[in-house]
Amino acid sequence: MNASRSSGANPAIALELKDLRKSFGKTEIIRGINLAVTSGERVAIIGPNGAGKSTLFNLISGRFEPTSGDVLLNGQRINGKKPYEINRLGLSRSFQITNIFPKLSVFENLRCSVLWSLGYKYTFFKFLANLDDANDRAEELMEMIKLDKKRDVLGMNLTYAEQRALEIGITIAGGAGVILLDEPTAGMSRSETTRFIKLIKDVTVGKTLLTVEHDMGVVFGLADKIAVVVYGEVIAFDVPEAVRADQRVQEAYLGSPVADQQTGGH
């Protein structure tokens, strides 16, 4: 609590990081990040490998606890809270390595992910089949992520692209206002990626989105703003055009003209 909470109380700021730091042993991975994401914004976080992008997500979502600094979600301090507590406050994340329920069907994967948000908690005196709102919501999600044809297929039997879609579905299922996507298109072909960006846009309408991404095509196609993370620090945070033009970004991360990366993949 090293900063005043007055700016955090600003309702327009969905997620705010204040001098966030994380060390593993003596190594400082995140070195004082300040970032304020306005509600409804789509922010892409880019940076070279090992810059600390995934660590940053782990700090925000409660997987790791920050060494110092604050994470404010809608003005409320959430650092030190457990992942499930943070999720209940309206922040949901996906994972870089597919993290679904492999032995449950697509439908069950999604239904499990909506139960808490609909208030069913640890209920054991109601039948799932009678929870119309949960079932409707799961069906609706299944159509959104285009897996309605795979309703009863087990998570582990889906193709890679389908698993990535399910990963997104699970993430948005609870209706969280702030969505964190960790490399949603990693390992996908170009055509799948294009289709997937549209999907991500569709399912995150009206939500605050942070996404870690290597693919410049995705970044420029999706983001309202780009945050460039290099060695645990945000060196630029602005609209894509401004970031593209930024001399420091060019030097530190992009290295070569952006156009090359767009056509050459990542």
Added chain:
Amino acid sequence: MNKSHYEFAPMNVGRWLVWSLFALMLALVPLVFSSGLSITVLSQMGIAIIACLSYNMLLGQGGMLSFGHAVYTGLGSFVAIHALNSVTGGSLPIPMAAVPLIGGLAGMGFAILFGYVTTRKSGTTFAMITLGLGELVFAMALMIPEFFGGEGGVSGNRMVKNGFLGITFGPPIQVYYLIAIYTFFAVAAMFAFTRTPLGRMLNAVRDNPERVEFVGYNTQRVRYMAFILAGFFAGISGGLGALNFEIVNFEVVGAARSGAYLLFTFLGGATFFFGPIIGAVMMVLAFVLFSEFTRAWLLYLGLIFLFTVMYAPGGVASLIMMNLRVAAFGRLRELWVSYLGLAMTGLVGLFGAAAMIEMVYHLQLNATLGSELKFLGITLNPAGLNSWFGSAFVFFTGLGLFEVVRRQFLRDWSEIQEYIEKETKRRDAL
């Protein structure tokens, strides 16, 4: 939204049918198997079914490998036998039929107490803690004779004077029907549990606890609540045991009992709800009948367990379900010959192996009774070479033929599985 997607009317008819048949079976079985021994065996089966199903709430549904489930059945038994004595003595004004519920509440109470510690962790740590707690309670049972009755245990008398409608619980058949009623409702309740939000989240915790935390659920809480419910049903099973045997001693909380629940739940099949029911039936048959049949029964049991783990890790239930799937695609008929061959050659091999096992046991334990022994109508002489040579010959012949048939069977089996995969894809595409 189209509701017919998840409310299958025909399924519900099927479900009613299954449960009616289950109730009917529980009611009619003692008319078929009506001897005294049968009633005892059937009663024990009901008790074991509840115990194994409650264990599977942890193992199969929650991925919690508990080595101490007998703690909850056993402590349920002890509290129930004390409650039974209080009812007999007149100090506890409840009907005798409600005594198992007291056992259930006791099992639940101890699950609340111990589960708070054990369910903090999962995986290997959970298994270790349950093992330690099991040993602790077992040691306590001998240290506190006031409650556990020392070596002799605690005995009681379930007979009710002037019972309602003449139900005195004197005759074993009356106890059987009480157990059958409890079994029916406990099985139904545990099945219903698998269809509830908590039950499904328990599966999710089993599959991927990390992800569960990121959809709003506290995994420790999910495990803890499931553990408490499992403790309740375990306690009911223990309470029924107290009523059935009218004596409870320290062995009911022991590691051997916990191990038996684990072993037979696994043998029956932990991945299907009904698997542990099969396991429980096998457990009672093994303990009551098979143990009378041969002194080497634990060895055979160990071998069966070994082969199940290696070749059918889903237990009997998964074997049944796999074959039902083949049957659903109309290909089971082709496997009949293979199955017959497997059974015949397997039996020949088993016969040879069993003859040798029995001879070893005879040499070790019964040598004073003379050198000869009777085995399935054949006289064997472990002192001479002939019997050994003969049995070994039979064993290796059976084994060899079995292997030949097995290879052919595997080819057929994988061909059929491929066909089913293709057919499923084709139907999906339609």
